[in-house]
Amino acid sequence: MKFGVVVFPGSNCDRDMQDALQNDLKQNVTMLWHKDKDLSTFTTEDCIVLPGGFSYGDYLRCGAIARFSPMMQSVIEFANAGGKVLGVCNGFQILCESQLLPGVLLRNANQQFICKNVYIKGVGSDKALSIPIAHGEGRYHADADTLASLEKNNQIIYRYCDAQGNITPAANPNGATKNIAGICNEGRNVFGMMPHPERACSDTLGNTDGRLIFKALVMNGIAQAKLASLV
Amino acid sequence: MTYTVQVKVMPLKELLDPQGKAVMGGLSNLGLETIKDVRIGKHITLQVDAADEASAKEQAATAAKKLLANPVMEYFEISVSE
Numbered sequence: 001m002k003f004g005v006v007v008f009p010g011s012n013c014d015r016d017m018q019d020a021l022q023n024d025l026k027q028n029v030t031m032l033w034h035k036d037k038d039l040s041t042f043t044t045e046d047c048i049v050l051p052g053g054f055s056y057g058d059y060l061r062c063g064a065i066a067r068f069s070p071m072m073q074s075v076i077e078f079a080n081a082g083g084k085v086l087g088v089c090n091g092f093q094i095l096c097e098s099q100l101l102p103g104v105l106l107r108n109a110n111q112q113f114i115c116k117n118v119y120i121k122g123v124g125s126d127k128a129l130s131i132p133i134a135h136g137e138g139r140y141h142a143d144a145d146t147l148a149s150l151e152k153n154n155q156i157i158y159r160y161c162d163a164q165g166n167i168t169p170a171a172n173p174n175g176a177t178k179n180i181a182g183i184c185n186e187g188r189n190v191f192g193m194m195p196h197p198e199r200a201c202s203d204t205l206g207n208t209d210g211r212l213i214f215k216a217l218v219m220n221g222i223a224q225a226k227l228a229s230l231v
Numbered sequence: 232m233t234y235t236v237q238v239k240v241m242p243l244k245e246l247l248d249p250q251g252k253a254v255m256g257g258l259s260n261l262g263l264e265t266i267k268d269v270r271i272g273k274h275i276t277l278q279v280d281a282a283d284e285a286s287a288k289e290q291a292a293t294a295a296k297k298l299l300a301n302p303v304m305e306y307f308e309i310s311v312s313e
């Protein structure tokens with residue numbers, strides 16, 4: 001499988017993503033410009049990544065304008081055809097604005113931009129992973145019906161927790177509903193998360209928990225994330 | 232004919248508005264204790280070429296539904312002037 005990382009004006013984690021996938025995880029990566037729309041070299045076995053940053057300056061709403069870029073039209077088609085799509089931070093916001101994922105990311109409850117290491121826990125796993133967050137709008141929100149269907153279909157993949165893996169209000173950095181840090185779609189081929197696994201893939205940076213996330217979600221497939229996160 | 236269309240976009244009433252909350256704190260510090268709540272949204276002005284007011288409003292509503300507002304977190308109101 002190979003990866004395509006979309007570069008929007010204002011993306012600032014695109015190179016981190018490329019570096020982590022290429023050098024830490026030894027994957028084949030192509031950078032994709034937002035004004036292009038050719039995804040013909042990608043098959044549904046491949047993965048398109050929407051990186052973090054501030055696409056279009058976060059104007060109007062985070063991710064709202066990126067959703068209408070030429071490349072996103074192709075990414076939406078790719079996702080609807082069953083292709084894998086991963087959105088991190090601003091990428092998660094873009095996926096919600098594109099309605100590839102339900103819900104929305106609101107301004108953090110404490111009114112602050114939060115940049116720190118937090119713990120998150122994968123569905124079906126007891127292991128708390130240490131992953132950095134860096135966002136001002138990361139408070140996941142969806143209406144009650146949507147939340148119920150996310151729970152029912154096991155679509156809430158990561159929740160904020162403490163170092164021991166307890167999901168508590170105190171471990172919730174941004175006020176996200178039900179401590180939600182990452183979700184997938186019903187088809188389990190589109191995944192979005194606020195924390196940055198690409199910043200936690202290298203021994204040099206002192207944290208490789210992010211590798212487990214890439215392996216669990218993307219390389220083994222989101223459908224098998226439950227099993228893989230037990231490793 | 233060009234119409235000026237005003238689009239008001241506000242956070243849904245049931246949602247926490249941290250920006251409004253922060254400004255509320257500032258107003259309390261000013262001693263303006265009669266102000267009980269603040270909610271902050273956006274005011275967007277569009278210049279729309281249209282045959283009549285209804286059509287100008289309709290085009291603005293399309294813009295609001297597709298891009299200017301996100302119904303998961305916001306509602307919008309539209310008013311038209313010439």
